[in-house]
Amino acid sequence: MDWIDRFAGLSKLPAPIRDLLVEKSMIVKVPKDTVIFGPGKAPENLLLLIEGTVRVSQTTEGGREIVLYRVHAGESCVLTTACLLAYEDYSAEGIAETDVVAAAIPRDVFDKLVSDSTDFRQFVFSAYSRRITDLFYVIEEIAFRRIDIRLAQKLLELGRDTGSLHTTHQQLATELGTAREVISRQLQDFQRRGWVVLSRAVVTLTDTAALEKLARSE
Amino acid sequence: MDWIDRFAGLSKLPAPIRDLLVEKSMIVKVPKDTVIFGPGKAPENLLLLIEGTVRVSQTTEGGREIVLYRVHAGESCVLTTACLLAYEDYSAEGIAETDVVAAAIPRDVFDKLVSDSTDFRQFVFSAYSRRITDLFYVIEEIAFRRIDIRLAQKLLELGRDTGSLHTTHQQLATELGTAREVISRQLQDFQRRGWVVLSRAVVTLTDTAALEKLARSE
DNA sequence: CACTGCTCTGTGACAAGATCACCGACCGAC
DNA sequence: GTCGGTCGGTGATCTTGTCACAGAGCAGTG
Incomplete structure (x- = not known):
């Protein structure tokens, strides 16, 4: 071919x-x-x-x-x-x-x-x-979308197939044009809710349904 | 021609x-x-x-x-x-x-x-x-520029020749993808500093040098 | 003129996001 | 092990966005 x-x-x-x-x-x-x-x-x-x-x-x-x-x-x-x-x-x-x-x-x-x-x-x-x-x-x-929604979208976009992403918080911040601290805090929030599990340079998606719901909201 | x-x-x-x-x-x-x-x-x-x-x-x-x-x-x-x-x-x-x-x-x-x-x-x-x-x-x-700098740039871009613009605060907000209140407050701030004079739907530039300095800063 | 309805602007309280400074945890190399 | 670097956590503070609402100016109408 x-x-x-x-x-x-x-x-x-x-x-x-x-x-x-x-x-x-x-x-x-x-x-x-x-x-x-x-x-x-x-x-x-x-x-x-x-x-x-x-x-x-x-x-x-x-x-x-x-x-x-x-x-x-x-x-x-x-x-x-x-x-x-x-x-x-x-x-x-x-x-x-x-x-x-x-x-x-x-x-x-x-x-x-x-x-x-x-x-x-x-x-x-x-x-x-x-x-x-x-x-x-x-x-x-x-210009207009809330950062938590954008982060959820991005996590799904980058990790949907494997269910996890090998990415630092800084890299995610760059994806969205924001600051590392903002991403860190949002990810912690997601983790508290049981949507992701964090470890060094890895984000594992554990509740894609919830992330999708957030990503679609608004 | x-x-x-x-x-x-x-x-x-x-x-x-x-x-x-x-x-x-x-x-x-x-x-x-x-x-x-x-x-x-x-x-x-x-x-x-x-x-x-x-x-x-x-x-x-x-x-x-x-x-x-x-x-x-x-x-x-x-x-x-x-x-x-x-x-x-x-x-x-x-x-x-x-x-x-x-x-x-x-x-x-x-x-x-x-x-x-x-x-x-x-x-x-x-x-x-x-x-x-x-x-x-x-x-x-x-993504990265402060709103006061962007507003100064925009005022100069739109009003440089005539020295004034017939624009509502809402229109300026639309130019920059932000909210009307933000523009109103920034313009008031500029007015306090003597850089512009405001009246209904009109912004008159009174100190373009100062605006340019801000616009170029950073 | 007074009344009405509309647009435009002002304001305070609050939420979200960005910035700064700093620290500790982790990791690989030696 | 220790050392240097990356990575992530945290509080304080500032900027920006959001919400709710009020008042000011302006045009049209009787």
Whole structure:
């Protein structure tokens, strides 16, 4: 099976376009924690993630950080290419959250594909759309949602499959753009209620139903 | 002079492309306060703003609102087309903040231009880039910046030329995604310091230097 | 003019969240 | 074991958000 079949929007491309894409792209493997792009490190290629996830976050001068969105397998890093194309000074950075396998499409091939294929354009624009709605969501949550609800959502998002997360309180604070102490206190509160069990750098979810109820509330 | 010359990224287009663009687009006039796009109101065209400004904001189910960015003369509403192309259910809306004159480019012409012209692609992607960095900025400000600093910035942004703004406290709160009471108290504080003078629905800036100092601080 | 209804602003009490300072618990390396 | 570093806990304090309500200004109406 071709890697391209993992991308819903790409598998239906006409054969010549599809072949060009497969032929001109390189499969790259990136170890966990690699900085894929960031200030002063513009990506040369458009990445299509075949395996793994990339976490995109922003850091202020003051050293505070917030997670903007994640790129999962089957999605692409479109924002980065276009952004860096125009503004070099943008401060978001992308980090491989796991080991990552990706198809790297050189900029000129990307440009040719956008020019030649309606379907590829559709793919690119809908990828944009996805990211932008993610950003809208982040803005809405930060501005208006209570922190306990946001934390419950995040715990479920990050730990639903395994039932536990290997994360420090600081990392959770960064996810939500808040302070470590706030997260610590909220987690203690959740623990008192029997929804989670805490130990060093581990949060185990013990009552996902209750967390979900909170996450959905309001 | 052609309207197209107002757009830095478009005036250098090759003649045939340029002619296509001018010929196929329609000049539309939109009165102040018109909802240009929003939930359930997808735009059929890409708008290039020739005169006026469009305010793009987001409203939650709870009725709370925050301003995301503004599109000024010489810029385009790219996000809307692409977003709505993929996700119908997105909640941002665009309102004409003044009377607006714009060139409307039908979707199929837009698509053809993107296909045919490298320069037009460049224009589109850099317009995206601009909006996305705006969103990044909003996220950073909401998450980490003190409200007095943000208010000072906003007062200067909206009132620098005339030295006063015709705005209610509620509108300023919406600009910053906060509550009216917070703005009222901050403005009173600014007034006590002699930086502004308040009257019903009017804020007059009387010490922009001091406001700028605060806005730049940190 | 007086009356009415509306929008806009002011205020106090309180809750939630952020910040600061500091400490102790835990962990791995040596 | 001890040492240095990370991780988490805690109280005090400040900022911001929320709630409830009151009063001030303004327009329209008779």
